[in-house]
Amino acid sequence: MAQGLTKKSEDFSQWYNEIVRRAELADYAPVRGCMVIRPYGYALWENIQATLDRRFKETGHQNAYFPLFIPHSFIQKEAQHVEGFSPQLAVVTHGGGEELEEPLVVRPTSETIIGHFFAKWISSYRDLPLLVNQWCNVVRWEMRPRLFLRTSEFLWQEGHTAHASLEEAEAEARLILDIYAEFAEKEAAIPVIQGRKSESEKFPGALVSYTIEGMMGDRRALQMGTSHNLGQNFARAFGIQYLDRDNQLKYCWTTSWGVSTRLIGAILMVHGDDQGLILPPRLAPIQVVVVPIYKSAEERTQVLEVCRRVQEALGGRVRLKVDDRDEYTAGWKFNEWELRGVPLRIEIGPRDVAAGQVVLARRDVPGREGKWAVPLSGLVEEVEKALEDIQRDLLRRAREFRDAHTHHPQDWEGFREAVEDGFAFAPWCGDAGCEAEIQAETKATNRCLPLDQPQLPAGAKCVRCGRPARETALFARAY
Amino acid sequence: MAQGLTKKSEDFSQWYNEIVRRAELADYAPVRGCMVIRPYGYALWENIQATLDRRFKETGHQNAYFPLFIPHSFIQKEAQHVEGFSPQLAVVTHGGGEELEEPLVVRPTSETIIGHFFAKWISSYRDLPLLVNQWCNVVRWEMRPRLFLRTSEFLWQEGHTAHASLEEAEAEARLILDIYAEFAEKEAAIPVIQGRKSESEKFPGALVSYTIEGMMGDRRALQMGTSHNLGQNFARAFGIQYLDRDNQLKYCWTTSWGVSTRLIGAILMVHGDDQGLILPPRLAPIQVVVVPIYKSAEERTQVLEVCRRVQEALGGRVRLKVDDRDEYTAGWKFNEWELRGVPLRIEIGPRDVAAGQVVLARRDVPGREGKWAVPLSGLVEEVEKALEDIQRDLLRRAREFRDAHTHHPQDWEGFREAVEDGFAFAPWCGDAGCEAEIQAETKATNRCLPLDQPQLPAGAKCVRCGRPARETALFARAY
Numbered sequence: 036m037a038q039g040l041t042k043k044s045e046d047f048s049q050w051y052n053e054i055v056r057r058a059e060l061a062d063y064a065p066v067r068g069c070m071v072i073r074p075y076g077y078a079l080w081e082n083i084q085a086t087l088d089r090r091f092k093e094t095g096h097q098n099a100y101f102p103l104f105i106p107h108s109f110i111q112k113e114a115q116h117v118e119g120f121s122p123q124l125a126v127v128t129h130g131g132g133e134e135l136e137e138p139l140v141v142r143p144t145s146e147t148i149i150g151h152f153f154a155k156w157i158s159s160y161r162d163l164p165l166l167v168n169q170w171c172n173v174v175r176w177e178m179r180p181r182l183f184l185r186t187s188e189f190l191w192q193e194g195h196t197a198h199a200s201l202e203e204a205e206a207e208a209r210l211i212l213d214i215y216a217e218f219a220e221k222e223a224a225i226p227v228i229q230g231r232k233s234e235s236e237k238f239p240g241a242l243v244s245y246t247i248e249g250m251m252g253d254r255r256a257l258q259m260g261t262s263h264n265l266g267q268n269f270a271r272a273f274g275i276q277y278l279d280r281d282n283q284l285k286y287c288w289t290t291s292w293g294v295s296t297r298l299i300g301a302i303l304m305v306h307g308d309d310q311g312l313i314l315p316p317r318l319a320p321i322q323v324v325v326v327p328i329y330k331s332a333e334e335r336t337q338v339l340e341v342c343r344r345v346q347e348a349l350g351g352r353v354r355l356k357v358d359d360r361d362e363y364t365a366g367w368k369f370n371e372w373e374l375r376g377v378p379l380r381i382e383i384g385p386r387d388v389a390a391g392q393v394v395l396a397r398r399d400v401p402g403r404e405g406k407w408a409v410p411l412s413g414l415v416e417e418v419e420k421a422l423e424d425i426q427r428d429l430l431r432r433a434r435e436f437r438d439a440h441t442h443h444p445q446d447w448e449g450f451r452e453a454v455e456d457g458f459a460f461a462p463w464c465g466d467a468g469c470e471a472e473i474q475a476e477t478k479a480t481n482r483c484l485p486l487d488q489p490q491l492p493a494g495a496k497c498v499r500c501g502r503p504a505r506e507t508a509l510f511a512r513a514y
Numbered sequence: 515m516a517q518g519l520t521k522k523s524e525d526f527s528q529w530y531n532e533i534v535r536r537a538e539l540a541d542y543a544p545v546r547g548c549m550v551i552r553p554y555g556y557a558l559w560e561n562i563q564a565t566l567d568r569r570f571k572e573t574g575h576q577n578a579y580f581p582l583f584i585p586h587s588f589i590q591k592e593a594q595h596v597e598g599f600s601p602q603l604a605v606v607t608h609g610g611g612e613e614l615e616e617p618l619v620v621r622p623t624s625e626t627i628i629g630h631f632f633a634k635w636i637s638s639y640r641d642l643p644l645l646v647n648q649w650c651n652v653v654r655w656e657m658r659p660r661l662f663l664r665t666s667e668f669l670w671q672e673g674h675t676a677h678a679s680l681e682e683a684e685a686e687a688r689l690i691l692d693i694y695a696e697f698a699e700k701e702a703a704i705p706v707i708q709g710r711k712s713e714s715e716k717f718p719g720a721l722v723s724y725t726i727e728g729m730m731g732d733r734r735a736l737q738m739g740t741s742h743n744l745g746q747n748f749a750r751a752f753g754i755q756y757l758d759r760d761n762q763l764k765y766c767w768t769t770s771w772g773v774s775t776r777l778i779g780a781i782l783m784v785h786g787d788d789q790g791l792i793l794p795p796r797l798a799p800i801q802v803v804v805v806p807i808y809k810s811a812e813e814r815t816q817v818l819e820v821c822r823r824v825q826e827a828l829g830g831r832v833r834l835k836v837d838d839r840d841e842y843t844a845g846w847k848f849n850e851w852e853l854r855g856v857p858l859r860i861e862i863g864p865r866d867v868a869a870g871q872v873v874l875a876r877r878d879v880p881g882r883e884g885k886w887a888v889p890l891s892g893l894v895e896e897v898e899k900a901l902e903d904i905q906r907d908l909l910r911r912a913r914e915f916r917d918a919h920t921h922h923p924q925d926w927e928g929f930r931e932a933v934e935d936g937f938a939f940a941p942w943c944g945d946a947g948c949e950a951e952i953q954a955e956t957k958a959t960n961r962c963l964p965l966d967q968p969q970l971p972a973g974a975k976c977v978r979c980g981r982p983a984r985e986t987a988l989f990a991r992a993y
Contacts, residue, residue: 062634064581064627065588066618071631074576074646081577097553098560102543103620103651103667104604109544125583126608127620130666131655132601139545141582141606141620148543152550155541161841167553172582172651176610187609188582362640 040374042309047253051304055182058312058375060299068180068187072296075375076183078320079299080190084170086222086317087192087294090214096166096194101148103172104139109147112272116146119239123175125187141174146240146265146291149195150273157287159278160199164207168194183300184257184514191295197275197287201266204288205243208264211292212245215260223298224315224429225249225305226437227259228458228509230483235467238291242266248482248509250437251304254457256482256511259301262292300514305433306399312376313399315429316422323349323418324377325357328365328384337388341411345381345393348415353422373398378425379418399425399432450498450510454479458511460488462504464497473499479510519853521788526732530783534661537791537854539778547659547666551775554854555662557799558778559669563649565701565796566671566773569693575645575673580627582651583618588626591751595625598718602654604666620653625719625744625770628674629752636766638757639678643686647673662779663736663993670774676754676766680745683767684722687743690771691724694739702777703794703908704728704784705916706738707937707988709962714946717770721745727961727988729916730783733936735961735990738780741771779993784912785878791855792878794908795901802828802897803856804836807844807863816867820890824860824872827894832901852877857904858897878904878911929977929989933958937990939967941983943976952978958989 040057043050055061060076063069072080088098104127111117120143127139142148149167157165170192177187194211198204212229219227227247237244241263248256269275270286279285306313316322327342329335342357349355356377358368365382372380382394393414397405409417440457444450453459454477463469463481470481488507495504519536522529534540539555542548551559567577583606590596599622606618621627628646636644649671656666673690677683691708698706706726716723720742727735748754749765758764785792795801806821808814821836828834835856837847844861851859861873872893876884888896919936923929932938933956942948942960949960967986974983 062631064583065585065630066581066583069581069583071581072579073635074578077578078576080579097557099553099556100551100559100669102545102548102550103653104543104545104548106544122611124608124610125606125618127604128607129603129605129617131603131657138608139604151544152541156552174582178610190579 040309040311043252043307044309050307052182054303054307054311054374060303061182063180063182066187068177070180070182070186070188072190075320076299079302079314079318080296082318082320083222083298084192087214087218088170090218091168091192091194094210094214096168096196098169099167100169100171101145101152103142105142105145105148107138107140109151110140112147113240113269115268116240120144120175123177125174125176142171143173143175144291144293145169145173145193145195146269147273150269150275150289153195153197153287153289154274154276157197157275157277160280163197163199163277163287164203165197166194166207167196168192181300183296183303189296191293193291193293196290197270198289199277199279199285199287201288204264204266204290208243208245208262208290208292211262211290212247212260215247215262215292215294219247219249219259220430222315222317223302223305224426224433225259225301226430226434228483228485229487230485230509232261232483233467233470233481233508235470236481238263240265240268242268245486246483248511249301249305250440250458250511251301251514252307252436253304254440256458256509256513257297257301257304258482258513259298260292260294263290265289265291306429307376310370310401311374313429314376314378316378316426319376319378320354321356321375321377322354322422323356323379323381324368324372325355325381325383326365326368326372327357327359328382334385338383338385341383341388341393344411345383345414349418352415353418379421381418395421397421397425399428444498447498451477454510454512458509460485460507460509461498462491462495463506463508464500464502465505466497466500466502469497469500473510477510478512480513482509482511482513484508519788519790522731522786523788529786531661533782533786533790533853539782540661542659542661545666547656549659549661549665549667551669554799555778558781558793558797559775561797561799562701562777563671566693566697567649569697570647570671570673573689573693575647575675577648578646579648579650580624580631582621584621584624584627586617586619588630589619591626592719592748594747595719599623599654602656604653604655621650622652622654623770623772624648624652624672624674625748626752629748629754629768632674632676632766632768633753633755636676636754636756639759642676642678642756642766643682644676645673645686646675647671660779660993662775662782668775670772672770672772675769676749677768678756678758678764678766680767683743683745683769687722687724687741687769687771690741690769691726691739694726694741694771694773698726698728698738699909701794701796702781702784703905703912704738704780705909705913707962707964708966709964709988711740711962712946712949712960712987714949715960715962717742719744719747721747724965725962727990728780728784729919729937729990730780730993731786731915732783733919735937735988735992736776736780736783737961737992738777739771739773742769744768744770785908786855789849789880790853792908793855793857795857795905798855798857799833800835800851800854800856801833801901802835802858802860803847803851804834804860804862805844805847805851806836806838807861813864817862817864820862820867820872823890824862824893828897831894832897858900860897874900876900876904878907923977926977930956933989933991937988939964939986939988940977941970941974942985942987943979943981944984945976945979945981948976948979952989956989957991959992961988961990961992963987
């Protein structure tokens with residue numbers, strides 16, 4: 036176990052706070068609720084960005100950049116939107132040494148300002164669909180901050196699209212949800228439930244909100260991304276209209292969708308262990324760390340020479356770092372890179388040099404079981420295979436963990452036990468009051484109405500109130 | 515000439531304003547001084563980012579992200595810094611529905627907040643050099659906005675580094691200046707003068723500021739990037755100290771450096787003409803546009819089939835768009851893509867199909883001279899060569915234009931004429947008062963003290979006051 040690190044199994048919350056800072060991913064800023072993302076954390080974000088950005092572009096989206104400052108009056112144009120975001124706004128009242136005529140809101144999300152521009156840019160059916168995305172910072176004032184999970188400022192991408200029909204907007208919202216789910220599973224190695232948010236949990240101003248929900252290491256749920264079909268709500272509020280083929284002026288149908296630096300929190304909470312982080316190879320800033328082991332100067336020369344050869348062979352293929360610092364012992368380095376979650380370690384000592392081999396050690400398989408010797412001649416293939424194995428096994432373990440803590444209670448007693456342990460898929464009447472009672476009594480919230488759910492049995496009853504169930508909902512305690 | 519577009523030669527300023535909006539690069543926001551960067555403009559920025567980011571990483575810099583909000587007290591810690599930036603600050607006074615105890619500044623630049631973190635992260639000589647960069651938005655309140663050139667919010671990168679000695683900080687500042695100059699010439703096809711800023715023009719809080727200065731199409735200068743050796747000014751203000759090998763606690767030496775979306779303005783102003791933009795191939799979002807020419811449905815089928823083959827052959831090698839919209843004529847498309855600055859056009863008509871060829875047209879060479887037929891079999895090589903030729907010729911033309919408007923006056927009369935026309939390299943006494951008089955009388959400012967300058971002749975006199983000259987300065991009217 037990394038020295039002085041709280042055990043994940045003993046105090047998950049404390050473990051998380053420590054690991055984010057000890058691994059130099061992020062730290063709190065002097066302004067309450069804000070954070071600095073340090074180079075190691077930001078490199079993880081860059082890898083997340085690159086893979087998502089590629090998927091967005093492949094599906095026809097273009098990046099743009101919209102203004103940080105939104106006139107306060109814009110936020111008020113959509114009734115649910117202003118109600119949802121008003122308590123979280125940061126407000127600029129002075130600029131250039133003078134008090135502003137109208138206060139400016141620092142964007143909490145950009146539906147309003149983008150709606151304003153869409154109304155200017157769209158005039159004909161030929162301008163549709165309009166598919167844009169921006170990578171930016173947003174601000175939502177946060178009283179109980181948590182690094183990556185809840186901060187007053189965070190980084191995200193927000194996609195905004197306009198379409199000629201409800202069906203197209205719906206298809207777009209679902210396409211993006213699929214992209215998010217695919218990213219979560221293939222890149223972040225986190226299995227997710229895709230679902231629709233209930234009326235009380237949906238985005239302020241949306242017609243339908245979709246979500247991907249993952250189970251963290253403490254068995255709580257985390258909303259990892261959302262995709263909203265906004266109907267015509269923002270189109271009407273901002274006058275986004277187009278002249279259709281039939282020469283009629285019509286309102287567009289819009290969507291918005293986003294994932295944020297919160298994803299980093301998810302990756303840490305799903306895969307980490309008592310030793311620290313375990314980063315999925317596809318996203319890890321450093322995929323392979325090479326640690327030389329030596330005592331004498333002569334051994335050092337020999338070992339570092341092999342390190343160099345390993346770097347040459349692997350450097351262009353994997354993200355690799357040779358830790359040749361003299362001031363730390365090999366053992367100290369093992370702990371350090373385990374804590375920082377590097378998925379694969381290559382150890383090279385004098386005996387390995389003599390035998391023409393190196394030793395590989397998997398971060399996700401502790402002890403002797405995860406270590407094996409590999410001849411230098413076959414190193415490239417073995418390392419690439421090991422990284423794939425780790426990626427696959429991380430997803431498998433996360434799925435097994437989630438499934439082991441997922442329940443399908445049919446009555447209130449079973450439901451209470453289920454949400455103590457993890458996820459509860461339960462028949463629900465669809466009533467917001469019932470949903471609120473469940474939360475008040477169990478602290479479990481309605482995470483979503485899963486898209487992929489079995490038909491309810493005839494006569495199924497709401498797990499809380501006993502009235503006829505309308506569908507199955509996923510309840511869990513959540514971040 | 516593009517329909518209704520003001521001629522560059524007749525009203526440069528109006529031409530610029532029109533071209534930015536007609537080419538859909540950017541537009542003004544509802545908040546005075548702010549802008550939206552539209553997809554075509556943002557794609558140009560992404561290409562600028564990618565090539566600079568690669569250079570930063572190759573030289574050991576890591577990206578990070580620092581908070582948007584800076585406590586007002588931080589800005590006040592460095593005396594020159596607060597004086598320089600106070601008039602331009604946007605101030606957040608309310609957050610989460612309440613008035614804040616201390617107002618927050620929206621970052622105009624991040625030396626102060628980064629200084630705060632560097633002081634926490636650096637403890638030993640082993641932590642040096644610390645080389646970080648961030649890509650982000652900054653806000654400097656602007657009363658006379660101009661798209662890309664002067665906006666209240668803009669995008670940029672800001673590098674911040676800490677070193678163990680003045681020499682290392684100086685070497686870093688110069689390394690970055692070289693990277694900026696190389697980027698300007700090789701990627702943006704803009705020749706630049708590298709120089710040191712005079713005392714009155716340097717960055718608030720810097721020991722030395724370096725700059726790259728380019729000549730725009732109206733013969734005015736534009737500061738395209740700056741790199742500052744900050745000495746120990748910010749290290750002392752924020753307590754950035756390290757324990758040296760000799761066990762002494764010492765202050766670090768820091769640098770900062772940045773380029774912004776202003777670079778987009780430079781590219782437009784240097785290369786554009788009466789027809790619109792001309793984008794350098796290395797940065798152009800679309801390098802090649804394919805325009806089919808047809809009348810009958812049969813011709814359309816044949817021509818589009820060849821378009822598809824061209825796309826297949828070139829798609830993976832160049833950034834290519836096939837404009838197969840039926841609702842516009844080929845002539846309209848020619849104008850449109852000329853206006854938007856696509857460097858190379860491929861025309862394919864029925865006669866070309868029959869002859870097994872296509873016609874290439876260079877955006878930078880008007881009329882018949884820039885058009886030639888190429889057999890399909892040799893298309894890939896010809897297109898790649900044409901793009902290289904365009905890139906090279908744009909730089910050559912920009913250099914010829916600049917040199918034709920560059921003068922070396924030795925007396926006041928000659929100086930006045932020189933700055934009416936363009937750049938004036940002139941002997942200068944080094945006195946700030948003299949510099950101010952020059953500006954008051956000619957509107958020309960001291961752009962820089964060029965790094966690469968001939969030895970002053972013995973007895974050289976200041977072009978303004980006649981006192982002994984200390985060095986050659988570049989004066990010009992500037993943005």
